[in-house]
Amino acid sequence: MFKFEFFPFDFNFFSSFLYSSYHFIFYIFSFLWGAVWGSFGGTIIYRSKEGISILSPSSFCPKCKNPIAWKHKIPILSYIALRGRCVYCGGKISPIYFILEFLSGVLAVSCVFFSGSFIEFLVNFLFFWGLLTGAISDIFYMAVPLPAILFSTFASFASIFFPNRNILDVFGGIIFAAGTLFAIKFLYKIVRKKEGLGEGDIISMIPVGAFLGFFGSIYVFIISSFLGGLVAFVLSLLGLKGKDDPLPFVPFIFVGTLMTFLILRFT
Numbered sequence: 064m065f066k067f068e069f070f071p072f073d074f075n076f077f078s079s080f081l082y083s084s085y086h087f088i089f090y091i092f093s094f095l096w097g098a099v100w101g102s103f104g105g106t107i108i109y110r111s112k113e114g115i116s117i118l119s120p121s122s123f124c125p126k127c128k129n130p131i132a133w134k135h136k137i138p139i140l141s142y143i144a145l146r147g148r149c150v151y152c153g154g155k156i157s158p159i160y161f162i163l164e165f166l167s168g169v170l171a172v173s174c175v176f177f178s179g180s181f182i183e184f185l186v187n188f189l190f191f192w193g194l195l196t197g198a199i200s201d202i203f204y205m206a207v208p209l210p211a212i213l214f215s216t217f218a219s220f221a222s223i224f225f226p227n228r229n230i231l232d233v234f235g236g237i238i239f240a241a242g243t244l245f246a247i248k249f250l251y252k253i254v255r256k257k258e259g260l261g262e263g264d265i266i267s268m269i270p271v272g273a274f275l276g277f278f279g280s281i282y283v284f285i286i287s288s289f290l291g292g293l294v295a296f297v298l299s300l301l302g303l304k305g306k307d308d309p310l311p312f313v314p315f316i317f318v319g320t321l322m323t324f325l326i327l328r329f330t
């Protein structure tokens with residue numbers, strides 16, 4: 064269990080007011096940091112879908128192709144100020160940006176709570192941010208952008224250096240997590256003669272397995288399958304989903320991973 068020790072020096076001589084406002088500013092900064100990554104995640108989703116490089120050119124409107132000025136690229140605020148429309152042509156800006164910027168901001172603040180050092184914060188945040196980006200993309204497009212999962216994978220391998228981790232658990236987790244989904248996909252195809260799980264679901268499980276290890280991956284598998292099954296059942300009861308309509312699975316992997324992370328932390 065880690066103790067939250069972001070402050071390298073003793074604050075005892077500060078007044079409590081200064082101390083709490085320091086906290087407040089610190090959380091604001093964390094939220095902004097997350098929101099900037101969320102904006103990048105929105106770009107990754109859009110560009111992966113369109114097959115454009117995520118590095119160049121700089122942001123442009125998908126409709127009129129005009130480059131977007133820096134003042135119209137401020138996470139969350141720009142979307143609200145422009146009411147989700149392009150400043151030149153009035154074309155609709157995808158709500159994915161706003162949703163991902165807000166959720167990534169919340170994620171960053173949450174990661175501050177659950178990390179004991181700046182390095183640990185970075186690893187936790189990038190791991191969950193990549194997975195969150197994959198989940199949002201899966202909901203909107205039934206596709207998982209590979210660059211986002213690569214960020215998660217790098218972060219999950221960096222977690223090897225945390226206390227209580229070892230290389231055996233990392234690879235055991237990967238083999239169980241990705242292997243189980245691969246086996247299910249394979250069997251499903253033989254029995255039902257159609258695709259039940261996508262490649263995106265399987266590659267998303269690689270960082271999850273590496274990050275949470277063997278037993279953690281078992282939890283994720285149980286929780287995400289249960290939640291996915293439950294939501295599929297409720298949606299078909301409500302008539303919102305046909306028997307053969309696919310359901311994005313990465314959002315359930317994300318929730319299952321978050322829940323497992325918290326369970327392992329607090330038990």
Ligand SMILES: [Zn+2]
Nearest residue numbers: 124127149152
């Ligand atoms: Zn435009």
